[in-house]
Amino acid sequence: MNCLFGYVLTNLSRFLLLPFIISVSLNALAEESDESPNFAFGLGYGLLNEKSLMNIDFKINIPLNDTFSTQVLLNSNYLLTGSSRDSFAQSEFTSNWFLKSEYVRLGLGVGVSELEPMDETLASEREVSGQFMGEVFIGDVAFTTNYVSADITLSNITSSRFGLGYYLNEDHRVSLFREKYNGNQIGWRLETYYQPKKYRQLGRVGLIVRTGKDYDYAGAMIEYYFDHARSLQQREREFH
Template sequence: MRFLSGVFVFSMAMCSHLYADDLPSQERHPNFVFGLGYGLLDEQSLLNIDFKINIPLNHYASTQLLLNSNYLITGNTGTSVAQSEFSSNWFLENDYGRVGLGAGVSEVEPLNDELESERDVIVQFIGEAFLGDVSFTTNYISTEKTLSNITSSRVGVSYYFNDDVRTSLYREKYNDNDEGWRLETYFQPKKYTRQGSIGVIARTSDDYNYLGVVAQYYFDHAISLKQREREFH
């Protein structure tokens, strides 16, 4: 976990010069997102802390750095774990969708110091299509175990009730080949200059039911949730 966090902090330092306040309005701006989530995974506490940097390269290509940290608190040091996923993703995109490939590292660290950590190389494929108020998503990640609200293998559809309210339904591969349904709704209030959003996530499966909330803050200019999610992944 400390190794992946150090890599991400170094990456943020390398990219910090991109966040200038005087970027021309017609250009695609870099985007930095901080997310904090909490929920119950089969009555056990799951805390998520997520960082994401989206860096447009031109009008048709972008790259992304992503660090997801997850803490499963079971009340038993033998089963409580911390998981961190660090990945670099690359996209080709236009007004109708995007495709992306990524690679990274996933590390699972038990809270019991006597147990060994596990580290795996992960590969991702991301595809999205935009059709008016509807978008279609497919995402594949090679790891067999993920506790994250962000990275999981899934396929689904999203609908925007308006520019700042989205509901999505996914068929999701979650943990140790367990599959289930995921329903989430995100809302971005205009009151706070459209730089924050609140999401409610419900997941149901044979072994891993989950209900939680997530708050995200965007360190960029004020745009609608629909425009933001189609400009960035």
């Protein structure tokens, strides 16, 4: 068990250096552009089939102009079972590009996903994946579709999904998705996110429940944004 937590802490310490490095770069970019980049840092924890699953997310959204934007995403997951034999870390690095308007956003991306067992005698798995994202905004309703070619689909990003979200108000959204997991398994995902005005709308909290034969999950996450105050609805229309 000590070995498992040491493994997680070692990788976590590497990630925690990134906000300081990236925030300096974002400040420089913001001075040169009317539209400032958006940097988000998220932490999540839940139970995947009664096993502990922790995830760490870093996301940079960079507007290029009123029509195009780009995104860099680093997503890491740690499944802790109490034994190094079936515990592992999964990381995913993705570059996405978006064409957007007031009502529609279309995106294409390419990424590398790696599954690394905590037992050093086992081999790691790595694959390159492509991704398509589409969203349509009609009033307080958002229709979302997302397709990923990867076979390693533990993380929240790499599930192919289709569904809709509804904004109860500008800072509170509820969504329901139909998802596809490994081995063509089908499941459902219900999630809600809330962004308190009390903290200048720079952070949100979420609850997630997911069903599937081998992918039952219940968890929570928090996310902090290194930008300026804006509503959750506005933020999600601007950034994926």
